[in-house]
Amino acid sequence: xxxxxxxxxxxxxxxxxxxxxxxxxxxxxxxxxxxxxxxxxxxxxxxxxxxxxxxxxxxxxxxxxxxxxxxxxxxxxxxxxxxxxxxxxxxxxxxxxxxxxxxxxxxxxxxxxxxxxxxxxxxxxxxxxxxxxxxxxxxxxxxxxxxxxxxxxxxxxxxxxxxxxxxxxxxxxxxxxxxxxxxxxxxxxxxxxxxxxxxxxxxxxxxxxxxxxxxxxxxxxxxxxxxxxxxxxxxxxxxxxxxxxxxxxxxxxxxxxxxxxxxxxxxxxxxxxxxxxxxxxxxxxxxxxxxxxxxxxxxxxxxxxxxxxxxxxxxxxxxxxxxxxxxxxxxxxxxxxxxxxxxxxxxxxxxxxxxxxxxxxxxxxxxxxxxxxxxxxxxxxxxxxxxxxxxxxxxxxxxxxxxxxxxxxxxxxxxxxxxxxxxxxxxxxxxxxxxxxxxxxxxxxxxxxxxxxxxxxxxxxxxxxxxxxxxxxxxxxxxxxxxxxxxxxxxxxxxxxxxxxxxxxxxxxxxxxxxxxxxxxxxxxxxxxxxxxxxxxxxxxxxxxxxxxxxxxxxxxxxxxxxxxxxxxxxxxxxxxxxxxxxxxxxxxxxxxx
Ligand code: AMP
Numbered sequence: 001x002x003x004x005x006x007x008x009x010x011x012x013x014x015x016x017x018x019x020x021x022x023x024x025x026x027x028x029x030x031x032x033x034x035x036x037x038x039x040x041x042x043x044x045x046x047x048x049x050x051x052x053x054x055x056x057x058x059x060x061x062x063x064x065x066x067x068x069x070x071x072x073x074x075x076x077x078x079x080x081x082x083x084x085x086x087x088x089x090x091x092x093x094x095x096x097x098x099x100x101x102x103x104x105x106x107x108x109x110x111x112x113x114x115x116x117x118x119x120x121x122x123x124x125x126x127x128x129x130x131x132x133x134x135x136x137x138x139x140x141x142x143x144x145x146x147x148x149x150x151x152x153x154x155x156x157x158x159x160x161x162x163x164x165x166x167x168x169x170x171x172x173x174x175x176x177x178x179x180x181x182x183x184x185x186x187x188x189x190x191x192x193x194x195x196x197x198x199x200x201x202x203x204x205x206x207x208x209x210x211x212x213x214x215x216x217x218x219x220x221x222x223x224x225x226x227x228x229x230x231x232x233x234x235x236x237x238x239x240x241x242x243x244x245x246x247x248x249x250x251x252x253x254x255x256x257x258x259x260x261x262x263x264x265x266x267x268x269x270x271x272x273x274x275x276x277x278x279x280x281x282x283x284x285x286x287x288x289x290x291x292x293x294x295x296x297x298x299x300x301x302x303x304x305x306x307x308x309x310x311x312x313x314x315x316x317x318x319x320x321x322x323x324x325x326x327x328x329x330x331x332x333x334x335x336x337x338x339x340x341x342x343x344x345x346x347x348x349x350x351x352x353x354x355x356x357x358x359x360x361x362x363x364x365x366x367x368x369x370x371x372x373x374x375x376x377x378x379x380x381x382x383x384x385x386x387x388x389x390x391x392x393x394x395x396x397x398x399x400x401x402x403x404x405x406x407x408x409x410x411x412x413x414x415x416x417x418x419x420x421x422x423x424x425x426x427x428x429x430x431x432x433x434x435x436x437x438x439x440x441x442x443x444x445x446x447x448x449x450x451x452x453x454x455x456x457x458x459x460x461x462x463x464x465x466x467x468x469x470x471x472x473x474x475x476x477x478x479x480x481x482x483x484x485x486x487x488x489x490x491x492x493x494x495x496x497x498x499x500x501x502x503x504x505x506x507x508x509x510x511x512x513x514x515x516x517x518x519x520x521x522x523x524x525x526x527x528x529x530x531x532x533x534x535x536x537x538x539x540x541x542x543x544x545x546x547x548x549x550x551x552x553x554x555x556x557x558x559x560x561x562x563x564x565x566x567x568x569x570x571x572x573x574x575x576x577x578x579x580x581x582x583x584x585x586x587x588x589x590x591x592x593x594x
Contacts, residue, residue: 001305004029004058005041006048006078007069009226010332010365010383011290015067015304016041017361018297022305029061035374036364051078058087065090065308068266071287075101075147090308091266092286096257099264099284103183104145106284113256115249117281118273120185126170132184133162139187144169146178151224151339155187190275191419192282193234194292195245198307201263203316204250205307208299208323209237210292211420216339218415218572225339226380229416231329231391232295235423236274245272249281265311294363294385295328329394330385331402331416332365336409338379346376346407354401359387359394362401376407384412391420392428392456395565403564414568421456430460432555433485435476435502437465437492441515445491447545448513451552455569457559459552460485466492466501473498477505487555490538491548493517495524499538509558511551512538 001024005016013036019025020040031054033043046053048070055078058066066082068074068091077094091097098105110117118141123129133140142165144152152175154165162184169179192214197206210232216222237245249270257264269285269292288296297304301322310319335342348367351374355362363385366378384402388394395417402412432452436445445461452459464473480488488506491513492498499512514525522543530540539554541547553570560567 001025001064002027002029002062003305004031004054004061004063004066005033005037005069006031006054006066006073008032008034008037008048008365009069009290010330010363010380011288011293012069013037013363013365014294014297014383014385015069015288017363018300018304019067022303024303024305029057029063031057034364034377035367035369036362038369048073049076051076051081054078055081055085055087058082059085064088065305065312067091067308068287069290071097071100071147071285074286088312090312092264096262096264096266097286099253099257099268100286101147102145103143103283104181107183107185109253109256109260110281113252115252115256115281116279118186118188120183123182123184124180126166129166129170129182129184130163133159133166141185141187142166142169143183143185144175144179145181145183146175148175148178149226151175152178153224188273188275188280188282190273190278190280191236193237193272193274194230194269194289195237195250195272196267196269196289196292196296197250198266198311198316198319198321199250199254199268200265200311200314200316201254201258202314203319204246204254204268205316205319205321206242206246206250207296207321208232209234209242210289210296211236212289212292213413213416216413218413219576223339225334227289227291228332228334228413229330230289230291230295231327231394231417231420232292232299233327235420241274241277241279244277245270245279249279253284265314290365291330291332291383294330294361294383298328298361298385298387299324299326324387326387326389327391327394328385328387329391329398329417330363330383331398331412332380333382333384333402333405333410333412334380335366335376335378336411338411342379343409344376344378345370346409347372348374348376348381348405348407350405354384354404357386357397357401357404359397360401361385362405381410391417391424392563392565395421396563399564399568414572417565418456418569422453425453425456425458428458429484430458431484431486431559432457432459432489432552433476433480433487434459434461434489434491435473435498436461436463436490437496437498437515439463440517441491441493444515444545445489445513445548447548448489448491448552448555451549452556455556455566455573457556457566464498466496466498470501473501474505477502477508480506481508487511487558489513489548489551489555491515491551492529493522493525495528497528499529499540500532500536503532503536503538510538511554512540513547513551514540514543516544
């Protein structure tokens, strides 16, 4: 088979990479492609929206199947044109693509078929929209109707923001005709997840769950981007929820469309807000997501070309998806400044080294071949993707590879997958063991466990006394390494020798936290912890809560020496601290000016 993939991003590189593995595929083309895709397919300089030129090319090269990446081609009607010309193409037609191309169409459709989604109103005039906002003083979301490259949605905490969004879309026409109509909807809270499925208009064959990271900065702060990273599976989507999503969203959507006379063939992507057991549709996309496709296709085992042909032919009833149970994570590396202004043309180093790392595939997005190597050529530059036995391993592998790739101005989020890790961490075997001399030490020592939790490091807490339960304390220390513990934190008050006793029974690093529990206010504990005989070291922190937290920071830093994902989260934590201090300084300066 000859295959043509349309688009030039990380998603399209992943599609080309996966399709190239198919035994059915002989020759691959990509329009327009990028430097990474060029290693697997012949890139042709035709824009994704020049659908007439694409159809002519497909005819000339006798393309057996065209696979559409971006929504712009679908909404422009590429599928209708190709089908009219007798060319095989994977993706929904223009009518079906309205589900993404018009938010008004999508919301009205959802309401008509009782598919859960935020309450909404449609406005065609700015003044009536403003009036609605004035009468509804609560968080609202303002959305331009048409395609706006992910920038037409404004989540507004207050009325001022909502009024400004209306002006931007309807008066300033920031998105042109895409803003002739707007939606104002209720602001939902919860955790977002992406749910993609192949459908032939009858059968819905779900891919595993995934989660995107839209905001540019760590902790979901800053403006929205095309997507800064993704992972699959998303633990927020339990098996029970998967069934609920299929029964209350995916199947009713495909059936509802059929009732509207629309046969949807291709990938249907539901962006969902999940709050406990409650699911609401935020949006539909009518194509693969970018960057969710990168981890999803790394987990898909079978022949993608075969699945696409079955989707087109309405044969999905008999098809199965074979999914690798191992999680996969994609860290997007972008140009500094993106999604605003950014530089291009900078030489990328370390690509070969990263690509050789086990389980890693570096998908290209904005890259170009220059005379002396591959250079940046877009906001999102690479999607460094890795599979691992567990999610923490996949995260470490992706960050280990991202760290190996460099160019001046390279940026990436350091918390991709952290939300999922935090959900999973309670079930993982502990790496840090916090031992306290007494349960009365818990309020202070909890600071250590809390920090580990923030960093998604599995941690256990227990009570043992060097003097009152010496055998138990010794046993804890002796067994710890075998149980997978990497660092022990021991906190005790009075002239307690807990940390020292623990250190005497293990080769693991031990961190002592002196606690204020006597009339000597912790100095007794400090002196007994810090002054260890040579050869039996205890790293001693300050007295009390700050010491307990620092013990955990120190333990995490030790673990981070061999865990690149954790190293990235610690770097983000350091930046957070710096930002908080800067904010405090700014507030102080402002209050002094008043
Ligand atoms: P959309 O293109 O409609 O998915 O919107 C883009 C992003 O805006 C979503 O991924 C959410 O983060 C946010 N968003 C959209 N609608 C809502 C809503 N009703 N409540 C809260 N956040 C929303």
